[in-house]
Amino acid sequence: MMKTIEYYFSPKSPWTYLGHERMLELARRHGAIVEPRPMDLARVFPLSGGLPLDKRPPQRQAYRLTELKRWSQHLGMPLIVQPRFFPVDETDASKMIASVAKAGDNDGALKLSGAMLRAVWAEERNIADAATLIQIADDCGLDGAALHAGREAGADLYEHHTDEAIRLQVFGAPWYVYRGEPYWGQDRLEFLERALAGD
Structure with a gap:
């Protein structure tokens, strides 16, 4: 049976950024296909009681920054914890990935997803800007203007994908589904790999 990881995410999520390449690498190691499924977190969050970043209590906002720094250092990945273009409207970026x-x-969709994530969190670029989106897609070997x-x-x-995420009771990003079992967050990749290895 084909190994398939259903990958629900937002191209503006820092946690998705931190896990994206690692998830692709473990999929390669275990011969799994990754299906990118960009979703609208603005629709998904409220259904589980989740709050946008600016609506969260200050202690939660502060700890989020601490964790981002910690994971960035742990993984050796560049990450700007408070990028200039965040929060950002990811709608057009997500539609391009879906296209x-x-x-x-x-x-190509997975490569573009990774480039969008890096643009926000490592390069401080605006993925709501048309010219930026076109350039990112061009750099991925796609026809950015046409896309x-x-x-x-x-x-x-x-x-x-957003409706499906809601049906599956997804409440955050990244969210991986393998053999019907959910894994929330890049810090659950070890468990996802164990499941892949077990097959």
Whole structure:
């Protein structure tokens, strides 16, 4: 049976950024396919009682920064804990990713996802800006202008992934599903790898 990881995420999530390449690497090691499923966290969060960052109590906001620094250092990954362009509207970025996946280019969609994440958290770029999105896609070997102009082609898939995430009771990002079992957060990748290895 084919090993498939269903990958629910937002291209503006720092935790998704911290786990993205590690998740792809463990999938490669275990011969698994990763299906990128960008979702609208603004719709997903409230259903579980989650709050946008600016609505969280100050002690939670402060600890989030501590954890981001800690994980960045632990993984040896560059991360700007308070980037200039965050919070940011990720809608167009997500639709572009969904458009690439819908066209059958799974690897291209995953590459673009990683580039969007790096743009926010390592490069301090604005993924709500059209020119930036086009350049990021071009750098991934895609036709950025055409992809951005036709991004609404991915709107239905983006909405479908969000609806599916809600049905599956997803409440954060990244969220991995393997053999019907959920794993929330990049700090659960070890458990996901154990499940893959067990098969």
